[in-house]
Structure formats: structure tokens, C-alpha cells
Amino acid sequence: MILVQAMPDELSAAHAGRFGRLNRLPGHKVHLVLRAVLRADGHEVDGLTMVELLALASGMSSIAYAQAHSMIPALRVATKGDVIRPHGHREDRSYTKRLGTMAPKEGGFVCLKCLKRDLERFGFSWFRRVHHLIGVDWCINHGDALWQVATSDPFSALPHVLKARGQLRELDACAHSLDEADPFLQRYVTISASLLTLAQPIPTTQLHRPIRERATGLGLRRSMLGKQPPLSDRVRDLAPKRWMQAHVPGLHPHSRRPARIEGLGSTPTHELEHTQFVHE
Numbered sequence: 001m002i003l004v005q006a007m008p009d010e011l012s013a014a015h016a017g018r019f020g021r022l023n024r025l026p027g028h029k030v031h032l033v034l035r036a037v038l039r040a041d042g043h044e045v046d047g048l049t050m051v052e053l054l055a056l057a058s059g060m061s062s063i064a065y066a067q068a069h070s071m072i073p074a075l076r077v078a079t080k081g082d083v084i085r086p087h088g089h090r091e092d093r094s095y096t097k098r099l100g101t102m103a104p105k106e107g108g109f110v111c112l113k114c115l116k117r118d119l120e121r122f123g124f125s126w127f128r129r130v131h132h133l134i135g136v137d138w139c140i141n142h143g144d145a146l147w148q149v150a151t152s153d154p155f156s157a158l159p160h161v162l163k164a165r166g167q168l169r170e171l172d173a174c175a176h177s178l179d180e181a182d183p184f185l186q187r188y189v190t191i192s193a194s195l196l197t198l199a200q201p202i203p204t205t206q207l208h209r210p211i212r213e214r215a216t217g218l219g220l221r222r223s224m225l226g227k228q229p230p231l232s233d234r235v236r237d238l239a240p241k242r243w244m245q246a247h248v249p250g251l252h253p254h255s256r257r258p259a260r261i262e263g264l265g266s267t268p269t270h271e272l273e274h275t276q277f278v279h280e
């Protein structure tokens with residue numbers, strides 16, 4: 001069996017897929033075999049999550065791996081808990097287990113320029129975290145629209161292999177490039193990508209005040225009830241409809257679902273529940 005280290009910004013689920021493919025393992029065997037290989041190497045592996053096993057395979061701590069290769073920083077942006085620990089911490093293993101190999105959006109996504117650069121530099125390509133954020137249809141480094149893997153098992157092959165097989169299709173993004181995208185989306189993309197650099201969740205108590213002040217400055221409602229327009233109206237006013245329909249259908253004007261972002265700045269005990277980022 002061959003262990004493989006994670007590549008820069010490689011998505012944890014795709015890293016696991018690369019280990020499985022290199023060793024010709026069916027998907028359901030990857031966790032078991034990886035654990036057995038690491039145990040044979042002398043590691044204590046009982047009870048470890050997939051992320052912790054992948055960290056060991058990469059010679060990294062689980063904290064360093066979770067921060068650099070999992071989507072936890074974008075999935076668990078804030079916490080209402082009293083104790084704040086870095087992502088991947090042993091005491092937060094339940095989050096590491098639940099979110100460690102999850103991605104905010106389903107499927108595999110690649111930028112053809114990143115793919116070409118990786119292929120030239122390393123001789124192969126891989127799936128990057130920064131291409132798997134909800135609503136981010138462009139590569140933040142190159143500005144090009146992303147391409148999506150057109151198979152049900154997106155990490156079953158490396159991106160350049162999928163490209164050669166004709167199994168990538170360009171996303172039908174609302175702008176051909178990030179430069180041409182609406183300024184709201186450009187800002188959204190920058191903020192979304194920056195979430196990946198968060199080493200630990202932000203305490204919600206730190207977020208309520210700035211959100212409340214911003215809402216007040218914009219003349220928006222600061223609680224679930226009131227006469228002023230809610231926060232979701234502000235998003236509906238700013239975001240392109242086509243993008244909203246594709247990525248945040250709950251906020252689309254025709255949706256009857258209550259918007260989950262209302263009341264973000266309302267009370268210190270309100271559970272911060274951004275439409276996509278906080279799973280807690």
C-alpha cells in the first residue's frame with residue numbers, strides 16, 4: 001500500500017479518493033485500509049476520524065490538516081460555545097468527524113488553469129478546497145469559470161484524467177469570468193475564500209455587535225420582528241437573481257421558506273446560522 005501526502009489546498013475527500021485510487025481500493029474500503037496501513041507503521045489509530053488518519057498519512061497534526069485541507073473553516077465559521085478551540089482539535093472530534101470530509105457543495109470542481117499549472121509543476125493535478133465553496137463559480141486565482149465533474153463519483157479520478165476523458169463540463173455561471181461578475185459577487189467570493197483561512201470558529205458574541213451596527217447603518221431590521229426591511233431583503237436587492245436561484249434558493253424572491261439569515265444581530269444567545277456556513 002502506498003500512502004500519499006496531501007497536496008497544497010487539496011480537499012480532504014479528494015485526498016482520501018487519491019489514496020484509494022492509487023491502491024485500487026473501492027471507496028468503502030479506504031478508511032479501513034488507511035487505518036490498517038497506519039497501524040502497521042506503528043501509529044495509534046483506534047477511534048481516529050478520517051481527517052486524523054489523512055493527517056497522519058501527510059505527516060501533519062490533525063489541527064494543521066483540518067485547517068489546510070478540510071472545509072471545516074468554511075462550514076463552522078462561528079460557534080456559540082464558551083470554549084474556542086482550533087479546527088481539528090481532539091476535543092472537537094465530533095465536528096471533525098461530521099464535517100472533516102464534507103464539502104459545502106456537492107461534486108468535484110476544477111479550474112483548467114490551476115489544472116494545467118499543477119500538471120506542469122507536479123506531473124498530476126488534484127481537487128482544491130477553494131473551488132468547492134457555495135456560490136463561488138470562479139477560480140479566485142485565475143478568475144475563470146470553474147468546470148464540474150460530470151460523473152456521480154467526482155473524486156474517482158484526478159482532474160487531468162477526467163479532462164482527458166471528456167468528463168468535465170464548464171459551469172453555467174452568471175458571468176464568464178470573476179472580473180465580469182457583479183461587484184456583490186466579487187465581494188462575496190473574496191469573503192468566502194477568506195473563510196478558509198480561519199484557524200478556529202469565531203465566537204458568535206463577537207459577531208452580533210458588528211452585524212447589529214451594520215444593520216442599523218443600513219436601516220435594516222435588527223431582530224426577527226419589526227417594520228424595517230429584513231437582512232434578506234438587502235441580499236435580494238444586491239445579489240443577481242440567477243446566482244441566487246442557483247445557490248441560495250431559500251432567499252430567492254419566489255421562495256416561501258423563511259430566510260435563515262434574519263436576526264443575525266438580534267440577541268447574544270441567538271444561534272448564528274448563516275445560510276450555508278454554520279453547521280452547528
Ligand SMILES: [Zn+2]
Pocket residue numbers: 111112113114115139140141142143
Ligand atoms: Zn485557477
